[in-house]
Amino acid sequence: MEQQQLMSNKQVILREYVSGRFPTEADMYVNTSSYISLKVPPQGSTVLVKNLYLSCDPMMRFLIMDNSHHRMTKYVYCTPGSPIYVGMARVAKVLDSSHPEFKQGDLVWGLTRWEEYSFITNPESLIKIRHTDTDVPLSYYTGILGMPGKTAYADSLKYALRRKGNTCSCPQHPEQLGSLWANLQNWLVVMLLEVLEGFDEAFNYKEEHDLDAALKRYFPQGIDVYFEHVGGEMLDAVRVNMREHGPIAVCGMISQYNLPDPQGIKNLMQCI
Numbered sequence: 001m002e003q004q005q006l007m008s009n010k011q012v013i014l015r016e017y018v019s020g021r022f023p024t025e026a027d028m029y030v031n032t033s034s035y036i037s038l039k040v041p042p043q044g045s046t047v048l049v050k051n052l053y054l055s056c057d058p059m060m061r062f063l064i065m066d067n068s069h070h071r072m073t074k075y076v077y078c079t080p081g082s083p084i085y086v087g088m089a090r091v092a093k094v095l096d097s098s099h100p101e102f103k104q105g106d107l108v109w110g111l112t113r114w115e116e117y118s119f120i121t122n123p124e125s126l127i128k129i130r131h132t133d134t135d136v137p138l139s140y141y142t143g144i145l146g147m148p149g150k151t152a153y154a155d156s157l158k159y160a161l162r163r164k165g166n167t168c169s170c171p172q173h174p175e176q177l178g179s180l181w182a183n184l185q186n187w188l189v190v191m192l193l194e195v196l197e198g199f200d201e202a203f204n205y206k207e208e209h210d211l212d213a214a215l216k217r218y219f220p221q222g223i224d225v226y227f228e229h230v231g232g233e234m235l236d237a238v239r240v241n242m243r244e245h246g247p248i249a250v251c252g253m254i255s256q257y258n259l260p261d262p263q264g265i266k267n268l269m270q271c272i
């Protein structure tokens with residue numbers, strides 16, 4: 001019988017679900033006593049990858065909650081005692097594969113666990129990276145060329161680009177989605193933290209005590225399109241400043257992820 005080569009597989013394990021508060025380092029631990037075979041089983045359709053880059057994204061936050069009462073079937077949730085899922089922001093190299101679409105040496109991005117090596121039993125979830133331009137760092141596939149970039153691009157195309165002349169509000173830090181999305185626009189975009197190339201204006205949500213007044217200042221004619229990733233008080237303030245028939249693309253609600261109870265929605269009259 002062929003001897004199986006086993007490799008140490010360092011993992012970050014979730015201790016317990018984290019709900020209603022900010023996660024802390026104590027909610028996870030590093031497991032150094034796990035080993036993995038570097039060969040996929042011959043039967044089935046499995047891919048073994050070495051994880052090269054992982055990005056800690058807001059998506060991880062709701063994967064580590066106890067979601068037993070409100071599971072959305074499109075997500076794969078973490079289980080206490082198992083390695084944490086790291087959303088879609090991962091770049092990995094295929095080491096072995098019994099799936100016809102993937103071969104040794106392929107680069108991929110997609111959902112993975114926080115560990116050095118992962119067996120992927122649903123390889124159809126992987127996206128192959130055709131990395132021909134070596135000037136582009138591979139790590140960009142955890143950001144602008146990966147899931148955050150695709151999200152911003154899709155939202156822009158669907159909700160904003162086809163509505164030329166819009167004024168758009170995008171309430172995020174310019175690091176990931178916010179900056180990508182805003183840079184895909186040519187119009188007035190209000191960002192909450194910094195003015196960067198591509199944005200006409202910005203304000204810091206932490207320094208504005210009256211969000212409604214701030215939005216009125218920057219959008220005297222009202223907001224045409226709102227790309228939502230904050231929720232809570234920001235959504236309430238935006239809703240009273242939307243122009244008639246202005247679409248709101250709901251992408252995330254980062255202000256809500258660590259609350260014991262989600263904030264209620266005000267100003268629903270504006271939807272009539």
Ligand SMILES: NC(=O)c1ccc[n+]([C@@H]2O[C@H](COP(=O)([O-])OP(=O)(O)OC[C@H]3O[C@@H](n4cnc5c(N)ncnc54)[C@H](OP(=O)(O)O)[C@@H]3O)[C@@H](O)[C@H]2O)c1
Binds near residue numbers: 059151172175176250
């Ligand atoms: N639906 C999808 O497929 C999808 C995909 C990707 C992302 N998302 C969502 O999009 C949002 C942004 O993701 P990302 O990857 O761009 O995250 P990111 O790069 O980690 O940026 C998150 C930023 O949110 C800011 N923030 C936190 N609380 C806030 C609040 N109450 N009001 C305003 N800003 C706040 C933080 O800035 P400070 O630390 O300075 O507060 C942080 O810089 C999240 O809601 C995420 O869940 C959805």
